[in-house]
Amino acid sequence: MLEKSFALLYFLKQSKNEGSKKYIYLRITVDGHPVEVSTKKQWWENRWDQNIGRASGTKHDVQELNFFLSTLENKVFQARQKLIEDDERITAEAIRDLVTGKDTRKMILEVFADHNKQMEALVGKDYADGTLERYETSLEHTKAFIQWQYQVNDLYIRKLDHFFIEQYAFWLKTVRNCNHNTTMKYLSNFKKIVLICVKNKWLQGDPFTNFKMSKREVMREPLSEWELQAMINKDFENDRLNNVRDIFVFSCYTGLAYADVKKLKRSEINMGVDGEQWIFTPRQKTDTPCPIPLLPVALQLLEKYAHYPKCINQDRVLPVLTNQKMNAYLKEIADLCGINKVLTFHLARHTFATTICLSNGVPMETVSKMLGHTNLKQTLHYAKTLHSKIGADMASLRQKLAVNPKPEKECGKGILEPVKQVPTVPKFNYVLVAS
Structure with missing residues (x-):
């Protein structure tokens, strides 16, 4: 943005000691707004021409000072040109900062x-x-x-x-x-x-102020009981598919994310308060502790890989591949098991929360703790209630209502009472008559 007015002026600034040299300053004025820059040079007032803003005379020291002042003036014009090229607003402060090497403009x-x-x-x-x-x-x-x-x-x-x-x-x-x-x-x-x-005041305002950052809810349907069982029962010809299936199923019964399964060590599996085997591991993502009691299927898988060479050499519980390879093999496993869902490793975490825990009556607070969440809002994202759970809950309610009906004297006929006839209201036909 070009300025409306631009001016430069060298002048001598009064010093405390009369008769001594005075400091030379450069005043840069843009659109009527001035800033002053010290040249760090001193000169005598009786050898200064205020009309041209230069030292007067022909001596060597005069020529040397005037050359310095002209060079500094050229730097001012170069700074102004740079602001123009960068399509920046031209201000006296911006020019001063460029000239003095104190440019606060960040990239x-x-x-x-x-x-x-x-x-x-x-x-x-x-x-x-x-x-x-x-x-x-x-x-x-x-x-x-x-x-x-x-x-x-x-x-x-x-x-x-x-x-x-x-x-x-x-x-x-x-x-x-x-x-x-x-x-x-x-x-x-x-x-x-x-x-x-x-x-840091490098930017005056937040450009995100009027920009909506809301995310769209993604419905991830976890594996159902029969889909999970079909995967468990399937015997693959490829050992690698069997390994990937086992690791995925382990996550379905523990709720561990990919990164946490990959880093899980034997030393992180110990006896819990109930005398059973528990996983005690912090989440890699948040460093939040995850106390997880091991279910029978997960225990069987731990036993299966207890003497697996790769696990022993790397001090890991399971032989986990890269996330990309795991997801690629899971797609193949889904096809072979007849599962018509996009199978990714993260789906195991959803399956644990919904199919394994919530559908079997485990409280939300307990699930949240095992998942390593810091609040219940995070758990709600995983804990989408299945239709089968709704059906089972309502079937249980029907049974309770059938076994314990309310006495007739308390409820009367209620909604079963015949509806009384309501007098009909005569209908009128309205005809639009042209005026």
Whole structure:
């Protein structure tokens, strides 16, 4: 944005000691707003021409000072030109900061990269590896979007506005082909960087203010009892499919997420308060403890892999593959078992919460504790009540009502009493008559 007026003026500033040299200052005025910059130079008032803003005379020291002042003036014009090229608002403060090397204008990717470096240093203390990986992916997406939208390698923080956020969301959904909720996750990561800029006053306002960040509810239907049993009973010709099935079923009976099953050690399985075997492991995602009593199926699987070479060598309970490979094999397992659902490892966690626990009367609070949730709202996302549970509950209610009907003298005929005839109201036909 070009300014309406622009002026430069060198002048001598009064000093405390009369008769001594005075400091030379440069006044930069943009649209009537001045700022002063010290040149760090001193000069005599009787050898200064205020009309031209330069030292007067032809001596060597005069020529040397005037050359310095002209060079500084050129830097001012270069700073103004840079602001124009960067499509930045031209202000006296912005020019002064560029000239003096105190430019506080931050770059988006620069701030994002600094944030990730600090996060990397705190992995294992405040953050998990997966969290850092998500922010690194978000940084790469932001970098690609800026190049796509603005054809530059980075952008000043001041350029962040509502339009930037809207276009970023559009790019994620179209160019990167992300679904709505994944788009919101990446924008949520980016919003953290934006708020850092706002708190440090590098950005005047939050561009997310009028942008809706709500996620859409995704209905994940867990495995039913017969689907889970069909998977357990299936004997695959491929040993790797059998291993993946076993690990998935173990998660269905413990509720452990992929990362927690993968890192689970024998030392994290001990005797609980009831004298039975329990899992005591913190969630990798949140470091929240998960006390989980082991059900018979899970215990059988632990025994099956107790002497498995890979488990012994890696000090792990189960031979877990990468998440990508596990999910690829699970799709094949679903086809072979006749399960018409998109099978991913995370579905085991939903199956544990709903099919194994809630459908069998385990209280929500207990399920929440075993899942490692910090509040019940998180558990509700997993605990979608099955239609079969609704049917079973209502069947139980019907039976109770049939066994213990209320006495007739208390309830009377009620809704079974015949409906009295209500006098009919004559109907009138209204005819529209042309006036």
